[in-house]
Amino acid sequence: MSVIDANNLTKYYGKARGIIDVSFNVDEGEIFGFIGPNGAGKSTTIRLFCSLIFPSSGEVKIFGKDAIKYGPEIRQDIGYLPSEVFYYDRMKVIDLLKYSASFYKKDCTKRLYELAEIMELDLNRRIDDLSYGNKKKVGIVQGLLHQPKLLFLDEPTSGLDPLMQKKFYKLIREENERGATIFLSSHILGVVQKMCSRVAIIKEGSIVDIQDVRTLERDNYKKIHIVANEIEEKRFDLPGVIQLEKENGAVSFFYKGDINRIMSAISEQEVSDVTIEEPTLEEIFMHYYE
Amino acid sequence: MNIYKHELKMKIRSVIAWSLAIALLIFIYLSIFSSIAVDAKLLNEMMSSFPEEFLIAFGMTDMDWSTILGFFGLIFLFIQICLAIQAANYGFSLVSVEETDLTADFLLAKPVGRTKIMTSKFLAAITGLTITNLVVWISSFVFLRMYSDGGQFETKPVLYLLLSIAIFQLFFLTAGMLISLLVKRVRSVTPFSMALVFGMYVLNAFGGMIGEDKLEILSPFKHFEPNYILKHAAYDLPLAWISVAVIVISVVGSYVLYSRRNIRSAV
Numbered sequence: 001m002s003v004i005d006a007n008n009l010t011k012y013y014g015k016a017r018g019i020i021d022v023s024f025n026v027d028e029g030e031i032f033g034f035i036g037p038n039g040a041g042k043s044t045t046i047r048l049f050c051s052l053i054f055p056s057s058g059e060v061k062i063f064g065k066d067a068i069k070y071g072p073e074i075r076q077d078i079g080y081l082p083s084e085v086f087y088y089d090r091m092k093v094i095d096l097l098k099y100s101a102s103f104y105k106k107d108c109t110k111r112l113y114e115l116a117e118i119m120e121l122d123l124n125r126r127i128d129d130l131s132y133g134n135k136k137k138v139g140i141v142q143g144l145l146h147q148p149k150l151l152f153l154d155e156p157t158s159g160l161d162p163l164m165q166k167k168f169y170k171l172i173r174e175e176n177e178r179g180a181t182i183f184l185s186s187h188i189l190g191v192v193q194k195m196c197s198r199v200a201i202i203k204e205g206s207i208v209d210i211q212d213v214r215t216l217e218r219d220n221y222k223k224i225h226i227v228a229n230e231i232e233e234k235r236f237d238l239p240g241v242i243q244l245e246k247e248n249g250a251v252s253f254f255y256k257g258d259i260n261r262i263m264s265a266i267s268e269q270e271v272s273d274v275t276i277e278e279p280t281l282e283e284i285f286m287h288y289y290e
Numbered sequence: 291m292n293i294y295k296h297e298l299k300m301k302i303r304s305v306i307a308w309s310l311a312i313a314l315l316i317f318i319y320l321s322i323f324s325s326i327a328v329d330a331k332l333l334n335e336m337m338s339s340f341p342e343e344f345l346i347a348f349g350m351t352d353m354d355w356s357t358i359l360g361f362f363g364l365i366f367l368f369i370q371i372c373l374a375i376q377a378a379n380y381g382f383s384l385v386s387v388e389e390t391d392l393t394a395d396f397l398l399a400k401p402v403g404r405t406k407i408m409t410s411k412f413l414a415a416i417t418g419l420t421i422t423n424l425v426v427w428i429s430s431f432v433f434l435r436m437y438s439d440g441g442q443f444e445t446k447p448v449l450y451l452l453l454s455i456a457i458f459q460l461f462f463l464t465a466g467m468l469i470s471l472l473v474k475r476v477r478s479v480t481p482f483s484m485a486l487v488f489g490m491y492v493l494n495a496f497g498g499m500i501g502e503d504k505l506e507i508l509s510p511f512k513h514f515e516p517n518y519i520l521k522h523a524a525y526d527l528p529l530a531w532i533s534v535a536v537i538v539i540s541v542v543g544s545y546v547l548y549s550r551r552n553i554r555s556a557v
Contacts (some may be wrong), residue, residue: 086395086396088393
């Protein structure tokens, strides 16, 4: 069953583009990645799913029901972590979380304290005394305390230190194993790569591709940079090499294919330094973003 | 119910502050009445020599400095201004505060419809204003008794005047609400509420002065002019119905607009 079913979703803010004709499905139990540069329309899409904004045209069904008409009912089972977290400054963390819990039919108290402990959140501090990272933790607890069936995570780990990020992703995996569907939006490829089974790529408001993450990885380009005293870049003009450039005695290019072929090509040269790295998001999706 | 409680909790300090300030205002003004009453005749003479327009502007037409109710009519205008600012503040911030403080993403992603959010917030604001209203009632009666000659004054006109407060408050609450939803964004509430309250005040005060009296019929300061109510022990009908009409339109309009509103994001 599709948990999210977006059909030709379009959103304009006045004349400004939000998203255009976005359609995709997310299946139950899936961790679905949503990736694109800033301003591509990731947040707009999630905000449409939560009925924070209304589509200019198209519709979205969540759990098989229209997201606007059945909004309050659907949101019983949705957890939402916005990219920027803001809460009532004068409240204490525990009061905010209890307020949050009071909206749900089930009793969330036990889970609330569990999550706060996992995220090492001090419940007795006032919201306006918290650092950005700590506010984000409040956001995480607030989004998860009712054990939602569907989680919208919009750039969830910005502001969290690496240790917390790890805990967070562990938590998300557990939620997923429990049966929750996860919709994870990010502009960091590594995150999506690690977590997701499928990924939708959005560019300037439109979905350019929806791919299996494994396929994406297999087809991935490597970014190769070679430094040598005398080097002929023509030697690297092999099949699978693109954007070959020479600059100050260094050659750089992207390569996709059998890694051994390019290794032997490099070893034929007298080189002083070689780096092979994962390309950045912009680079990996270069054929989408060209 | 949870939103209502939350809203009331967030407001209660402001409600108490406004209530105490207004009670203090009533106390201070009424306490100086006895010293003014001594020279009432002189003041009445002096006032009659002022141009009519001036008296209209400051709500001092038909005013009698020798009775405590005459005096109360003048100071009630200041009370009205305070009540209006408080109500307008609550109205303008009612739903817009969630967007300025960017907490709308939190609240609206909860399993609750917009109508219910609006209703809860609206009721919480009304509760707050009613508390202030009650304080005005109590302090008016207490201080009027305390400072009137022999503790005697006519209660009927005062009742009429105090009964008008609720409608008066609702006018500014709901108008503020509607305007806050008509504009794209309310960055700061104060300029909006000041503009609304003093705009309405000026419409009444100077409308008569410049001879342009068509616009003043929009102003609740005109609909519920204290001196008129105290003098006649009645409302200026059908003018007062205009306030009621504005309230109804504003409430309906606010619900319609809020249920369709696109909530701005933080970035």
